[in-house]
Amino acid sequence: MQSNKLRMAIRATAAAAVLGVAGQAGAVSFNAGDYEMSVYGYARLNASYDVDSDQALSTRSGSFDGLVNNDDAPDGHFGADAFQSRIGVTTMTPQGVKINVEGDFRGSGGGSLRLRHAYGEYNGVLMGQTWSNFTSFVGNTATLDFDSMPGAAGYQARTAQARYTSGPLSIALEEPNSSFVSDAANLAQKDALPALTARLEDSAGGMSYSAAVLAHQVGYDTGSDDESAVGFATFVAAKMALSDMITVQGSLSYTDGANSYLYRSGDNFGAASAYVDGSGDVETISGYGGTIGAGIDLGGGRSVNIGYGLVEVDWDDAEDDGVAVADQSETNSAAMANYKWTPVQNVMMGVEYQFLKRENVSGDDGDASRILFAAQYNF
Structure with missing residues (x-):
């Protein structure tokens, strides 16, 4: 029984629980001729109170940017917005082709429509923009913070791709995403190949699990100099029902x-993937991270979630080679605890405490406490 419940939670509503995505189980469905149509989405209020420095992004998500040396920063900041609200349409054609287009209002800093998903899928072949294949929500703890915790598995974002899925295995070619720590190299950065990803995600007994690998090329081309290196990434994630x-x-x-x-792992999202040394060679930068958490179902639509996430980037080689990395983030971490309540179907309210901490290569650090509130109404 536990296995069936967990499998349904992972496959049908994991993204909804973790990142606030509207589950299509509550969608408005209808037929247009032989086409099956579903319209889904939600209206959501996010509010935050920053006890220390103002760390709020749009959707009131917590930012690691500006966190270092914040002792003298003005404290006590309140804000609220509804930018996370979204709407999506899913169509199933008579031939069995699924088409999904979805947007929210986090674009251009908040308030403008932003494309989240736009893809078609048939017989396991998906093309368009959706969650990166190098992503899993299996190991994520439910947070009210839209951007969730550092160290979550994989990219945790959507990207253009061509993917093939057979059973628990999926392989994709994706839009590459890399950067250099050197601004000069950024000007000549070149993406010559797509990123290659492979992911295995399944469940057994009371556990659901996921593992993935990614390989891509990071390089630059000035016209006279052309250098590159191969970068890779991997993750494992799991969720277990103890009761x-x-x-x-x-x-x-x-x-x-x-x-x-x-x-x-960076100022707020990804850190630099490589740097260019004095001889012009591309040198890769490594890092690691992880999350751990627990969810407690109190019954009556009430739940408590606690979690911790950490990432650390190894800048030692870049520093030894004379690259200016003192202001780069070496460690980002976050701890959170929340209470969520569903008073009636399709309505969720919650409150969350969040503690953010950052330490730079220079040794300078900073931290901040935040309180979040959210109210979400699904359709």
Whole structure:
């Protein structure tokens, strides 16, 4: 019984629980001729109170940017917005082709429509933009923070791709995502090949699990000089039901030359993947991270979730080679605890405490406490 419940949670509503995605189980469905149509989405209010420095992004998500040396920063900041609200349409054609288009209002800093998903899928072949194949929600703990915790498995974002899925295995070619720590190299950065990803995701007994690998090229081309290196990333993630009430979950990640895929490892999201040394060679930068958490179902639509996430980037080689990395983030971490309540179907309210901490290569650090509130109404 536990296995069936967990499998349904992972496959049908994991993204909804973790990142606030509207589950299509509550969608408005109808037929247009031989086409099956579903319209889904939600309206959501996010509010935050920053006890210390103002760390709020749009959707009131917590940012690691500006966190260092924040002791003298003004404290006590309140804000609210509804930018996370979204709407999507799914169509199933008579031939069995699925088409999904979805957007929210987080674009251009908040308030503008932003494309999230736009893809078609037939017989296991998917093309378009959706969650990166190098992503899993299996090990994520449910947070009210839209951007979730550092160290979550994989990219945790959507990207253009061509993917093939057969059973629990999926392989994809994706839009590459990399960066250099050197601004000069960024000007000549070249993406010559797509990123290659492979993921296995399944469940057995009371456990669901996921593992993935990614390889991509990071390089530059000035016209006279052309250098590159291969970067890779990997993660494992799992969720286990200890009882009908309690689940534990977590993930571990390692990257070398692919820190863009090490979630929330930089100023706010991915750190640099490589640097260019004095001889012009591309040198990769490694990093690692992980999360751990627990969810407690209190019954009556009430739940408590606690979690911790951490990422660390190894800048030693870059520093030894004379690259200016003192202001780069070496460690980002976050701890959170929340209470969520569903008073009636399709309505969720919650409150969350969040503690963010950052330490730079220079040794300078900073931290901040935040309180979040959310109210979401699904359709």
